[in-house]
Amino acid sequence: MSSSGVSGTGRGRGTVVAPGTVVAVLRITALAGGIGGSRFLRGLLRAAPDAEVTVIGNTADDITLHGLHVSPDLDTVMYTLGGGIEESQGWGRAGETFAVAEELGAYGAEAQWFTLGDRDLATHLVRTQMLAAGYPLSAVTEALCDRWQPGVRLIPMTDDRVETHVVVAAGDDDGAERAIHFQEWWVRLHAEVPARRIVLVGADQAKPAPGVLDAIATADVVLLPPSNPVVSIGPILAVPGIRDAVRATKAPKVGLSPIIGGSPVRGMADAALKAIGVPTTAAGVAELFADLLDGWLVDTVDAEATATVEAAGVRCVAVPLWMTGPDTTAAMARAALDLAEEVRAR
Amino acid sequence: MSSSGVSGTGRGRGTVVAPGTVVAVLRITALAGGIGGSRFLRGLLRAAPDAEVTVIGNTADDITLHGLHVSPDLDTVMYTLGGGIEESQGWGRAGETFAVAEELGAYGAEAQWFTLGDRDLATHLVRTQMLAAGYPLSAVTEALCDRWQPGVRLIPMTDDRVETHVVVAAGDDDGAERAIHFQEWWVRLHAEVPARRIVLVGADQAKPAPGVLDAIATADVVLLPPSNPVVSIGPILAVPGIRDAVRATKAPKVGLSPIIGGSPVRGMADAALKAIGVPTTAAGVAELFADLLDGWLVDTVDAEATATVEAAGVRCVAVPLWMTGPDTTAAMARAALDLAEEVRAR
Incomplete structure (x- = not known):
């Protein structure tokens, strides 16, 4: 872990401390999809302005x-x-x-x-x-x-080509299928055509981009923002080496549910979850990541799900998860960092 | 030469004639650069609305x-x-x-x-x-x-890469040179840096695009609009086979001077002419094309140049050559077509 001596002026990275004190800069690594992830990250920078944040971005929507x-x-x-x-x-x-x-x-x-x-x-x-x-x-x-x-x-997440394709019925009558680019399914078809399967073309051969594994290994906290678990977080973890690195890092791993009260916060995550046979619930998504999570935040309306999640060995806390503005989003990020500290101390 | 029987309705290509009369559609092939050529072509279509016009375009500015x-x-x-x-x-x-x-x-x-x-x-x-x-x-x-x-x-003019490069001094003091893309010389340097030479990169290996040689061989008239002779018409004729095809076609070849009274109609043709050692005069440009021209139009202010041009074996007529509007431009095109008929009859 790197550290920086912060001068008595209080200017510089790290919190204001007495001269001579060594302050560690909190290193946060987040896996991020698009809109949900980005809004959360903005709250995170507000909640932890002195942190060094590395974002591993999904490119399977490219x-x-x-x-x-x-x-x-x-x-x-x-x-x-x-x-x-x-x-x-x-x-x-x-x-x-x-x-x-x-x-x-x-x-x-x-x-x-x-x-x-x-x-x-x-x-x-x-x-x-x-x-x-x-x-x-x-x-x-x-x-x-x-x-x-x-x-x-x-x-x-990678410099290699990985593309999320969605397998749908080719026609109305027969069993034939065709695979279309995720964007065609999402943007052109509004995810209204049932997805039979999600295929990550190229994921098997992809390598993590330079810096990805290191950012996970040396992080103080790893966060999974409330992004689409199937087509945003899923492809990142599908790049060989990344899921293992997240599991292996000593940093606490905390995620935030993108599902509130059985519906996606935004977008059409339910259609994507259905394709992989996962229930559209805060606990269902937690289960997808149970092998690597230490902590999971659900919304207060999903408080009863905490027991299910904790039964899977993941510390679970219910807090407000609607990103209605900068303050609420920063509070969510703070709750995630607090949960990280809690599980770190265990 | 193809011909079309025009029905008694008077609708169709060709002029309105009595039923049964066979009317030939005038096939015009023009070599064209950018602005000057395009404006002339608009006048040509106004002067000869029933003609079949093929334009061989310069791509060396690409x-x-x-x-x-x-x-x-x-x-x-x-x-x-x-x-x-x-x-x-x-x-x-x-x-x-x-x-x-x-x-x-x-x-x-x-x-x-x-x-x-x-x-x-x-x-x-x-x-x-x-x-x-x-x-x-x-x-x-x-x-x-x-x-x-x-x-x-x-x-x-070609599907192959041909690029006009301009050789300029590399610095102020020494004899070193560098070649820059024509657009850089023309657009960025406003042709203010003296051009030592013009180099047509790739011209040696280029082949005329499909249809180019045929359009020249089967034309009834070949026109050289008032385009820049060095960097617009020049590169077209430099594609192996095109200049020979223009010389060989039985169609009369008529050009219009882009120089009026010793100055380019527009643009900076004088800077380009200087680079190849050709005087910026209506007769100077005619000499560049004397091997293939049957007729040459100069502006009325250059009437005294007609004798010089005719001495080189090119029929030369002085008419107004300022493309000030649709009517004047159409009149120029008509004069060019008239000159073509005159030299055809000889």
């Missing part, structure tokens, strides 16, 4: 559109923490315009169901160009973050 | 920017004839916005001196994606023209 490499989850983290997010929807750029998309439509271009805004598109142009020049996605992400200064170190 | 394949001259023809051009400047899209370019600037992207508008950028996205999928530029251009319906068949 998609190539109009020849551009789009990384929706990485960008949502970057824009949210960097102050560029469209707050009303939780994704995309504030003040966005759509001139390029309109023109692409006039050309009859495909994938009109996934509209890229003009401002957002510049990010994908820079990313695509850097990837074409041979930079790995992790280096590209670092370069993009140079501009956004998200206040965290953002690392993609 | 440049890769932000990973996108930009074909400025092809696009200027397409936008001008398709009604999408920004009339005030003669290039780019009408009603253009620049959200992507501003964002690229915020990322510190290179080549900010060549600003791509949002609307325009969609064209480059479609082109780049089709090229990456393996379509040749000629097929891509045809696909883009499906939308724009320019009223001509637009064919790039």
Whole structure:
């Protein structure tokens, strides 16, 4: 564990302490999907402004559109923490315009169901160009973050191609199936077509991006924000080596339920959970991660689930989990860090 | 020469004639650069609305920017004839916005001196994606023209990479030289740095795009619009086979001077002519093409140049050559077609 001597001025990383005292900077590593994860991270930075936060971002939602490499989850983290997010929807750029998309439509271009805004598109142009020049996605992400200064170190889960595909019925009548890109199922079909299976294409061969395993191994706390457990947290843990690293780290591992009262906080996690046969409950999601969790936060409406979760060996506490604003979200993050300290002390 | 029987309704290609009369559709093939060529072509379509016009477009100005394949001259023809051009400047899209370019600037992207508008950028996205999928530029251009319906068949001079590079002094003091892309010299340096030589990278190995040689061989008239002779018409003729095809075709070949009274009509053709040691005069440019021209139009202010041009074996007529509006431009085109008929009859 690194530490830093904080001077008597009280300026610098770490809390204000007497001169000569050695203060450890809390190192937090979080696994994050898109909107839910990003909003939680913003609360976390408010709750622990002096912490060194590393975010391992999901890239299995990445998609190539109009020849551009789009990384929706990485960008949502970057824009949210960097102050560029469209707050009303939780994704995309504030003040966005759509001139390029309109023109692409006039050309009859495909994938009109996934509209890229003009401002957002510049990010994908820079990313695509850097990837074409041979930079790995992790280096590209670092370069993009140079501009956004998200206040965290953002690392993609892998530099390799992993894509979440959803297996659906090919037609109405027969048993034939077809696999479609997660974004097509999620954005174009609004997850209304039943998902029979979720397939993580390329996950078997993927390697964690540089820094991922180290960030987990040397963390003081590992957090699982309230992201979609199947298509956000799931793919990160599916990259060979990451789940084992989370299990092996000495840091307490605490997660927050993305399910409140039997429904997803946002999005369509229920449709994804159904595909893998997991009940849409706070306890059901905890069970998915029971092998690696030390602590699990459920919402107060799910207080009765704590016993079930604790029976699986995971310390479980019920606190308000609606991210209604900066204060409530920071309180959630604080509760997660408190739970981490509690399980660490055990 | 193909011909079409025009029915008594008077509807169809060709002029209105008595039933049973066979009317030949005039087939015109023009070599075109960007702004000057495009404006002339608009006048040509007004002067000869029933003609079948094939345009062989310069691609040596093409440049890769932000990973996108930009074909400025092809696009200027397409936008001008398709009604999408920004009339005030003669290039780019009408009603253009620049959200992507501003964002690229915020990322510190290179080549900010060549600003791509949002609307325009969609064209480059479609082109780049089709090229990456393996379509040749000629097929891509045809696909883009499906939308724009320019009223001509637009064919790039080649599907191969040819790039105009400009050799300039590397520094102030020594004799060292460096070659820069034409666009960098033209757009970033405003052609203010003296061009020592013009180099057409790749021209030796390039092949004419499908349809180019046939359009020249089967044309009734071949036109050289008032485009930059060095960096617009020059590269087209430099593609092996094209200059020979123009010389060999039985069609009369008529050109229009882009120089009026010793100055370029627009742009910086004088700087380019200086680089190849050709005087910036109507007669000087005619001499560049004397081996293939049957007729040459100069402006009325250059009437005294006609004798010089005719001495080189090229019929030369002085008419107003300022493209001040649709009527004057159509009159120029009509004069060119009249000159073609005159030299054909000789």
